[in-house]
Amino acid sequence: xxxxxxxxxxxxxxxxxxxxxxxxxxxxxxxxxxxxxxxxxxxxxxxxxxxxxxxxxxxxxxxxxxxxxxxxxxxxxxxxxxxxxxxxxxxxxxxxxxxxxxxxxxxxxxxxxxxxxxxxxxxxxxxxxxxxxxxxxxxxxxxxxxxxxxxxxxxxxxxxxxxxxxxxxxxxxxxxxxxxxxxxxxxxxxxxxxxxxxxxxxxxxxxxxxxxxxxxxxxxxxxxxxxxxxxxxxxxxxxxxxxxxxxxxxxxxxxxxxxxxxxxxxxxxxxxxxxxxxxxxxxxxxx
Amino acid sequence: xxxxxxxxxxxxxxxxxxxxxxxxxxxxxxxxxxxxxxxxxxxxxxxxxxxxxxxxxxxxxxxxxxxxxxxxxxxxxxxxxxxxxxxxxxxxxxxxxxxxxxxxxxxxxxxxxxxxxxxxxxxxxxxxxxxxxxxxxxxxxxxxxxxxxxxxxxxxxxxxxxxxxxxxxxxxxxxxxxxxxxxxxxxxxxxxxxxxxxxxxxxxxxxxxxxxxxxxxxxxxxxxxxxxxxxxxxxxxxxxxxxxxxxxxxxxxxxxxxxxxxxxxxxxxxxxxxxxxxxxxxxxxxxxxxxxxxxxxxxxxxxxxxxxxxxxxxxxxxxxxxxxxxxxxxxxxxxxxxxx
Numbered sequence: 092x093x094x095x096x097x098x099x100x101x102x103x104x105x106x107x108x109x110x111x112x113x114x115x116x117x118x119x120x121x122x123x124x125x126x127x128x129x130x131x132x133x134x135x136x137x138x139x140x141x142x143x144x145x146x147x148x149x150x151x152x153x154x155x156x157x158x159x160x161x162x163x164x165x166x167x168x169x170x171x172x173x174x175x176x177x178x179x180x181x182x183x184x185x186x187x188x189x190x191x192x193x194x195x196x197x198x199x200x201x202x203x204x205x206x207x208x209x210x211x212x213x214x215x216x217x218x219x220x221x222x223x224x225x226x227x228x229x230x231x232x233x234x235x236x237x238x239x240x241x242x243x244x245x246x247x248x249x250x251x252x253x254x255x256x257x258x259x260x261x262x263x264x265x266x267x268x269x270x271x272x273x274x275x276x277x278x279x280x281x282x283x284x285x286x287x288x289x290x291x292x293x294x295x296x297x298x299x300x301x302x303x304x305x306x307x308x309x310x311x312x313x314x315x316x317x318x319x320x321x322x323x324x325x326x327x328x329x330x331x332x333x334x335x336x337x338x339x340x341x342x343x344x345x346x347x348x349x350x351x352x353x354x355x356x357x358x359x360x361x362x363x364x365x366x367x368x369x370x371x372x373x374x375x376x377x378x
Numbered sequence: 379x380x381x382x383x384x385x386x387x388x389x390x391x392x393x394x395x396x397x398x399x400x401x402x403x404x405x406x407x408x409x410x411x412x413x414x415x416x417x418x419x420x421x422x423x424x425x426x427x428x429x430x431x432x433x434x435x436x437x438x439x440x441x442x443x444x445x446x447x448x449x450x451x452x453x454x455x456x457x458x459x460x461x462x463x464x465x466x467x468x469x470x471x472x473x474x475x476x477x478x479x480x481x482x483x484x485x486x487x488x489x490x491x492x493x494x495x496x497x498x499x500x501x502x503x504x505x506x507x508x509x510x511x512x513x514x515x516x517x518x519x520x521x522x523x524x525x526x527x528x529x530x531x532x533x534x535x536x537x538x539x540x541x542x543x544x545x546x547x548x549x550x551x552x553x554x555x556x557x558x559x560x561x562x563x564x565x566x567x568x569x570x571x572x573x574x575x576x577x578x579x580x581x582x583x584x585x586x587x588x589x590x591x592x593x594x595x596x597x598x599x600x601x602x603x604x605x606x607x608x609x610x611x612x613x614x615x616x617x618x619x620x621x622x623x624x625x626x627x628x629x630x631x632x633x634x635x636x637x638x639x640x641x642x643x644x645x646x647x648x649x650x651x652x653x654x655x656x657x658x659x660x661x662x663x664x665x666x667x668x669x670x671x672x673x674x675x676x677x678x679x680x681x682x683x684x685x686x687x688x689x690x691x692x693x694x695x696x697x698x699x700x701x702x703x704x705x706x707x708x709x710x711x712x713x714x715x716x717x718x
Binding site: 212310313314315316317318320321322324325326327328329331332 | 449495496498499500553554555556
């Protein structure tokens with residue numbers, strides 16, 4: 092595009108930066124839980140301490156006199172059995188608590204990982220749309236240049252639309268990089284806002300083709316239209332699925348026993364990636 | 379004792395029926411909107427059933443009057459009815475037609491995104507399916523689109539192994555395309571002039587000239603049935619047919635890859651056939667008739683003599699070649715009419 096004079100070198104530079112060429116985006120962040128080891132260690136210590144206490148309380152202090160004293164007699168419960176049953180009961184309860192806690196903790200980890208995975212999908216679909224901008228700009232502006240090269244107004248409109256798409260794309264990229272652990276609702280709202288602006292810029296570029304039935308009817312335009320619409324659909328699906336897994340995760344850390352472990356394990360509430368008001372009814376890119 | 383046996387057998391029967399119901403595969407076609415006739419449903423189900431056998435593609439069709447957005451409906455359905463589950467590699471396609479919203483969407487599973495990109499799906503919907511729908515021929519539109527899907531799958535298989543570079547993944551994530559269905563709105567085929575720039579489509583001095591003009595017309599997506607390169611019977615036939623841009627593209631694409639033999643003439647010199655080697659099975663022989671001076675394409679006779687199978691390979695119809703049989707005396711045909 093730069094070679095063909097469709098865009099200026101400055102625009103080309105911005106486009107390269109905005110679409111991530113030469114500066115690959117960082118992989119989705121998936122923080123580990125610094126307190127995970129601590130949780131397991133605490134449970135092990137609690138279980139060990141309980142065993143020691145039960146053994147210390149139940150046996151040892153009184154000597155064993157005769158076998159008959161500690162053996163069960165009909166209708167009796169011996170001292171040893173009392174100690175054993177106490178140890179077993181407490182041990183069993185602790186084991187149940189340990190198992191439930193471990194399962195619950197692991198469940199929270201899995202749910203949180205699902206949230207990070209779903210966000211990675213959102214990011215990749217947004218990136219996919221960014222990748223379409225250069226070819227979209229090239230097709231539409233190239234056609235307009237061919238058709239009405241001498242009209243300055245068209246050149247100005249085209250330049251403004253390209254500038255806007257490139258700028259909005261750069262803002263979206265910055266907003267995505269600002270997202271850390273998906274806990275800050277304002278950061279996700281900023282991504283949504285930037286995404287909507289890119290969307291609007293793309294629509295503006297597509298709208299430039301409105302006056303050209305030949306361009307709209309061309310297979311090349313149909314191809315771009317199909318790709319763009321497909322990308323919008325993927326973004327919507329990724330957003331819906333992200334919100335679903337966030338809902339599951341947020342519910343899990345608020346309900347018992349997850350709520351008891353959430354603070355200890357560093358699990359915090361995640362933000363939703365809300366669609367704009369009326370986004371589901373947004374008109375499709377269709378000519 | 380007998381009572382216990384009877385009760386046991388009854389419980390076993392109920393459990394077995396329950397398990398069978400649970401394991402029963404979802405049908406290939408679910409016509410909730412009652413858009414199709416019974417025989418159309420059966421034919422589409424049978425044809426799509428072969429896609430699993432031949433290409434490992436689980437292609438379902440679902441019609442609905444739901445008020446939900448067609449994208450959300452398609453994504454949910456894809457998971458709910460297990461599209462792709464009948465394919466070894468989870469190759470799933472789902473066509474959702476909603477006459478209430480007048481929309482159609484072809485949802486592509488993750489494992490087929492590389493073979494059927496969004497742009498291709500948009501193309502076959504808008505350039506093939508919708509023209510049939512607009513003509514009120516919903517079932518034909520579905521089947522004609524399936525032919526293009528088969529063609530794409532075959533070419534992918536020939537190129538680098540169908541599905542070789544696909545990811546193996548169940549489900550879908552919004553890939554595919556949707557468009558207005560325009561059911562029954564009426565369709566006008568893209569037409570064009572009877573002249574082709576400096577070169578007239580007529581008169582054709584030889585079958586080869588007529589064929590060349592035909593390919594030029596198809597390449598220009600000129601579906602004008604009144605081109606002088608067509609015999610009167612062909613013109614009448616084409617006037618009744620739904621000719622779509624994708625069909626014309628496919629003619630050009632298919633024959634471009636085939637090597638025509640020299641024309642063969644009958645004894646009177648009034649009929650001719652240009653045929654292609656039997657190995658090039660997608661390129662059907664073309665019939666020509668000389669009426670007066672110019673040679674004309676006799677697509678009407680050809681459509682009676684030639685049929686296409688589910689792999690888009692041509693074969694002789696039960697009616698046979700009729701008066702054009704002279705051109706095939708040196709070929710043998712198997713029991714299904716395929717040339718050997």
